Amino acid sequence: MGKRIPSCCRLVLPFVLTLLLLLLVLAPDVRVAHAQGLKLVxxxxxxxxxxxxxxxxFQPDLDFTHGYSDYFFQDLKAHGTTNMVNLACxxxxxxxxxxxxxxYPFLRKYPYLGSQLNAALNFLRAHxxxxxxxxLDIGANDVLPYLNSQTCAIDTTGSASALQTLDYNLRQVILPQLRAxxxxNGQVTGDLLVMNYYDPYQNICPNTVPYSQQINEHLASxxxxxxxxxxxxxxxxGAAVPNNNICSYTWMCSVFHDIHATDKGYQVIAQAFEQTAGY
Incomplete structure (x- = not known):
């Protein structure tokens, strides 16, 4: 038989194991960014x-101060970030x-003339x-017009063309220029984080799940x-139907029947950014 563990150690051992488990669960997961082949700044x-x-x-109750960027900024403040500039439209x-x-340019939180890309490039060059x-989150409005949320019908021809345009705009213009x-002086000085999309319609139109996954595959590429x-x-x-998070993470089950995220949903998005970046 093996040696018996002293009684004092038997009391401490479960505590140590629990502490190690908590550290594994709560530690930032930097593996995500590394697995995508980029070292973050x-x-x-x-x-x-x-x-x-x-x-x-945006939220349909006109609360525009609890988006994912606001929650993510709170996390970034702990790492020395002092200013958030929101050019989104x-x-x-x-x-x-x-x-x-x-x-809807009148809703922008930061004033600028011309395109959002030019405003972003000007800001980056000035700082x-x-x-x-x-x-960055972009692409949902490119493809949403090809989904009829009343009938759940999808115009696959139109959406395929929209995805081609999105791919070209991202890979040939938007992302290369932002990266540049x-x-x-030849050194990448900032991180570019691009989100994919949840499917607000998946409970009422389950056929949209593969559609959303296709969009997200394009964004990943x-x-x-x-x-x-x-x-x-x-x-x-994810793709589960029914998705029990939709009613709490979005406004789909409210009187607004709106696709945008709730406070809780925006917090979940911010947490996804935090966990992916691993800051």
């Missing part, structure tokens, strides 16, 4: 927010991101080496080599 003075209504922090597509004419991270603007993908789709519960 870490937070700096400025946090730059780019994208559409989710980046803006509700209704933005990858086309208007490039060319301007966002449908070289001082901006990290840059977060984050590069100073597009971001490779330029930044890190943040998997919001999985954080919201």
């Amino acid at each position: 870490g937070p700096k003075k400025y946090y730059l927010v780019l994208g559409n209504s989710l980046a803006f922090g 509700p209704g933005e597509t990858s086309v208007t991101f490039l060319n301007g004419k966002c449908p 070289p080496g001082q901006v990290s991270p840059v977060t 603007a984050l590069t100073v 597009d971001v490779q080599g330029f930044g890190v993908l943040v998997d919001v789709f999985s954080a919201f519960g």
Whole structure:
């Protein structure tokens, strides 16, 4: 028989094991970013927010101050970030991101003229080496017009064309230019984090789940080599139908019947950013 563990150690051992387990659970998971082939720089003075209504922090009750960027900024403050600049515009597509004419420019939190991309590049060039991270969510408004939420019908031809446009705009223009603007004297000075999308319709239109997964596959492919993908789709519960998180993470079950995230949903998105970045 083996040696008996002294009674004092028998009392301490469960505590030690529990502590180790907590450390494993609570420790930032930096493996995600590393697995995507990029070494992250870490937070700096400025946090730059780019994208559409989710980046803006839209909620149908007109609470625009509890978006995922606001929650993520609170985390970044603990790492030395002092300023958040939110250029996001509700209704933005990858086309208007490039060319301007966002449908709701009056809602923007940060004033600028022209396209969001140009505003972002101007800000990055005016603050070289001082901006990290840059977060981006774009693409949902490119494909949403091809989904009929009343009948659950999807215009596959139109959506395929929209995805081609999104791929081109991201890989050939948006992401390369942002990456270049984050590069100073040959060194990448900031992190670019791009989120994918949850499916707000999956409980009422289960056929949209593969559609959402297809969009997210395109985003995952597009971001490779330029930044890190943040998997919001999985954080919201993934492809399961019914998805019990939809009613609490979005406004779909409320009187608004709205696709945007609730406070809780935005917190979940922010946590996905935090866990992916591993700051």
